[in-house]
Amino acid sequence: MSDTVVQSSAVDAVVGRAAGSGFSSSSLSDRMRALTALAAALEAARDELVAIAAAETHLTPARLSGEVTRTANQLRFFAEVVGDGGFLEAAIDHADPSTTPPRPDLRRMLRPLGVVAVFTASNFPFAFSVLGNDTASALAAGCPVVVKAHPGHPRLSERTAELAADALAAAGVSADAIGLVDGVDAGVELVRHPLVAAVAFTGSEHGGRALFEVASSRPDPIPFYGELGSINPVVVTEAAASEDAAGLAAGLLEVVARDAGQFCTKPGLVFAPADSGFGRAVHDALAGAAAHPLLTTGMTRAFEHRVGDLSARGDVAVARAGGDADGRPTVVSATVAAFLADPDALIAECFGPLTAIVSYASDDELRSALALLPNSLTATIRSAQGEDVSDLAAILAPRCGRLVFGGWPTGVATAWAQHHGGAWPATTGSQHTSVGASSLRRFLTPVAYQNAPEAVLPTALLDANPLRIPRREEGRLVLATDS
Structure with missing residues (x-):
């Protein structure tokens, strides 16, 4: 059997497990629990992971330890975003036969796209790697993740993925919600896989452009969110x-x-x-x-x-x-x-x-x-x-x-108001960010329910608002305390 066939089979298995993990139907509380568990696991293994990263990247232990803290804080930040619920953009317009044309009952929200392929960065072996910002935001959106490990820190990627699987299982979430593949060919196969619904990439303009074209040339093209070159x-x-x-x-x-x-x-x-x-x-x-x-x-x-x-x-x-x-x-x-x-x-x-x-x-x-x-x-x-x-x-x-x-652009804070993006060649889509609360939006897509019976409605769209999330009702913003 050729190496290419073996590679393709391995990618198919990992993506299949991610797609079958059930994470796309996870509750908001499931996601919050998963994100906080991952943060705690990362911090608990700090010394072990920093030692591996220092050997593979030449970065100093002090810098790497600080990056572990940043990455854990990112994971907890996205748990906070999930708990707020506003990212769902839930909106309800009740039926109104007096309008022209008559308005049916309409309820709209954002739902997870599906499996997200995450390509890690060389320069941030924690913050933009296996449990980095793209993975955290995809999980917060409800999307299982398959990570393509970076060749600059393969042992670190593998060990982090092992810790992540254990942390998810201990939190009562399927360990298959995060998978890992390795190698250039595996990366291409990952983008081509029919169960992959979106790609997040941080790297060179040359490499990003090549994968962007793969994502666009699929029988069913998928969004490719690439952070590429920038002269700043x-x-x-x-x-x-x-x-x-x-x-x-x-x-x-x-x-x-x-x-x-x-x-x-x-x-x-x-x-x-x-x-x-x-x-x-x-x-x-x-x-x-x-x-x-x-x-x-x-x-x-x-x-x-x-x-x-x-x-x-x-x-x-x-x-x-x-x-x-x-x-x-x-x-x-x-x-x-x-x-x-x-x-x-x-x-x-x-x-x-x-x-x-x-x-x-x-x-x-x-x-x-x-x-x-x-x-x-x-x-x-x-x-x-x-x-x-x-x-x-x-x-x-x-x-x-x-x-x-009044400062310098290095240092990208994870915050609600942050935007880390820009038009080509900085990124492949200036309307999206790879850092901050709205980075979840990359991995969500809208769905509207018209005249739907209550039994089929997602919890976020029930009249009683049991999740206590902010929503638009008849165009008016209703906060959880108002409902």
Whole structure:
């Protein structure tokens, strides 16, 4: 039997178990119990999992332990979202024969799509991995999950999946609600599987595009929610640079060099005023920046290749932190004229500790450059206290999913108001987020019941509102305390 047939058979078995787990018909209390149990299991195994992750990823134990806490908090956050019940968007319009045309009894809510395929990320072996944000939000929506393990941390993925199965079973939920597959071919088979209803992906634009096309070319195309490339532009105003060039430079280098710059929200392109001292301050800060190993040797090779290509150009200057280690923090400097002549050279995302600084001499030059920016997950404006930057905000807001002021874009809080998305190439769908309460919406689809007998109605749509959830009734928002 060929390896391909074995792989396909293994994927089919895992997906079949997930689809048959019964999790799509789970109650809200079942989901809350499952999510909190997973959080507790993750924290209980912290030391064991951190040791495995440190060996596989080169990330420090302190960073990884903090990520375990973040991931457990994400799971509990989604349990809170489930308990609120508002995510169901329940609405009831009772029959009204006096309208034209006469209105039947209509009741609408969101229901789970079905099995969700989750592709994990390399740079967050906990928070965007087996029990990461995509898995947590899919489970909260009522969808069983099959995770495609990342090759950068396979042992960690396997052990986390084992702990998850035990935690679910102990919580009275089918252990098959979370499954795991491994390998490139298995990932493709997973997207093609007829029982998979949606895909969540975090990774490169190249890999995401390939899987996006697989999802779209199925006999029954399914939604593909991909978080892909992002340059995350930053604009430093003249007033801000005059006020604290050294502080801004140190802050920039800290977030660019942190964990070898392996963040999807790393600021990769900075526009700063020429002759402001900011560029010199960045180079001064670069001298003390430490190198950190990238996650894999393949990523290190790709990073050094990118640095080599930029170093060979005659229209930019490349400076690197001291030493001769691969993966050293790197700063590329260019003028607006060079950027306008070949914007693609600096717009291409570089995974690793590299950022490009483009110097502008006037507001007109800056606007000309900003007009060429692709869409990103974030954009940042660093301005002076009280400075009016509404014109910059108007330019940048349509080009990003999150507009940041007075800080840096790294660090994505899990919150009700969070949006982690953006138009292509940042994501495959700007109307959706992969972080925050509304990330559940990716894995839900509406269903309306017309003149349905009470016996077939979901609990969320019964007149008595036994779940005590907020609903729309005759168009009026009714809170649980009102019903």
